[in-house]
Every structure is written in C-alpha cells, then in structure tokens.
Amino acid sequence: MFWSLSLQLLPDETVIEDSTQQSTSGVKPTYSVFLTNKRAVFRFDGFGSSMAQSFTYDEITMTSTAKRMFITYLMLKTGTKEYYLHVPAPEHWASRILDTKAGMLPQAAPPPSRPAPSGELAVQRKRRELHAMLATLRKHDILTDAEFQDKARLIDELRP
Numbered sequence: 001m002f003w004s005l006s007l008q009l010l011p012d013e014t015v016i017e018d019s020t021q022q023s024t025s026g027v028k029p030t031y032s033v034f035l036t037n038k039r040a041v042f043r044f045d046g047f048g049s050s051m052a053q054s055f056t057y058d059e060i061t062m063t064s065t066a067k068r069m070f071i072t073y074l075m076l077k078t079g080t081k082e083y084y085l086h087v088p089a090p091e092h093w094a095s096r097i098l099d100t101k102a103g104m105l106p107q108a109a110p111p112p113s114r115p116a117p118s119g120e121l122a123v124q125r126k127r128r129e130l131h132a133m134l135a136t137l138r139k140h141d142i143l144t145d146a147e148f149q150d151k152a153r154l155i156d157e158l159r160p
Contacts, residue, residue, distance in 0.1 A: 013038045016100060019088050030086040033074075033093050035100050040076075042085055053083075057101040063094040123158055130155045 009015070019033040034041040041054040055078065062077040066084060074090040076083045076097070087093055131152065138148045 009036065010038055017096065019093070033087050035096065037104055040097050040100070042087065057104050060097065060101055063097045065090045065094050127155055127158060 013036045015034055015036050017035045031042040031044055034043065039054045039056045040060065041052050044051045044053070055076065059078045060076060061079055062075075064075050066073050066075040068084065071086060072090050073084040074087045074093050076085060134143065134148055134151055134155070137143045138145070143151070
C-alpha cells in the first residue's frame with residue numbers, strides 16, 4: 001500500500017474500470033475506485049484535494065462490505081491491516097476487486113530470468129535511470145538548474 005498525491009499510472013498500467021463513470025445517489029462517497037491491471041487505487045475526493053491510496057492485488061487478502069452508522073463501507077483487508085473505505089456501490093466493488101485480482105495474479109508472475117548484464121551495460125542503464133529521475137525532479141521544481149547540472153555531472157562520473 002502506498003499513498004501518492006495524485007493518480008498516476010505505473011509503466012504498462014491501464015485502467016480497467018473506475019467508479020467515476022457510474023452515477024451515484026445519496027451521500028457522496030469519499031473515495032473513487034480505479035481498478036487497473038496491476039492494482040486497486042482509491043482516490044480521496046474531498047475538501048478540494050485528492051490523494052490516492054493503492055494496493056497491489058497480491059497485498060489484498062479479502063474484500064467485503066461493512067455497515068457502520070447507516071453507511072455501507074468497502075472493507076479491504078491486507079496481511080497487516082483492515083481499511084474501511086466509503087466508496088460508491090461497495091457491494092459491487094467488493095466482488096469486482098476479488099474478480100480482477102483472480103484474473104490478474106497469474107499474469108503477475110515474475111518474468112523469466114535473464115542473464116545479468118555486463119558491468120558497463122549495467123552502469124549505462126543505471127545512468128539513464130538516474131538521469132530520468134533527475135529530470136522528473138527538475139520538471140516538478142524540486143531541483144534548481146544548478147543542482148540539476150551538478151547532480152547530472154556526478155552521475156556521468158559513475159564508474160563500473
């Protein structure tokens with residue numbers, strides 16, 4: 001489970017179904033649900049902000065509904081904790097999450113192992129990854145131009 005400030009899809013991730021496409025009546029739900037081919041994402045839609053909480057399918061051990069104070073919640077259980085989420089149509093999502101999990105887990109098996117790349121190829125790949133991370137930090141104004149240039153120079157000096 002992890003929190004993020006917005007709903008951003010992972011590489012090779014696609015949304016299968018989401019609750020924003022369904023009409024709701026009654027009390028406005030606190031969370032929107034997004035099922036992807038890799039995880040279940042719950043986006044908090046309150047007070048003019050949005051934060052996303054997500055669970056990979058292998059983290060989820062059980063889903064069901066629970067009624068508290070006249071409101072039916074989606075109860076999502078992981079290996080360590082239970083979460084009560086106010087979502088639209090919790091009965092639908094309780095079964096839909098488990099169905100999606102059953103369909104996705106066989107595909108989530110690790111890919112066949114490849115031989116380890118040589119030292120120089122591994123360093124080049126690591127440099128590309130680090131440069132991409134730096135570019136993201138610069139894009140979101142976390143690093144200044146000077147800091148970006150300094151860190152990029154340090155990455156270029158990495159040795160195998």
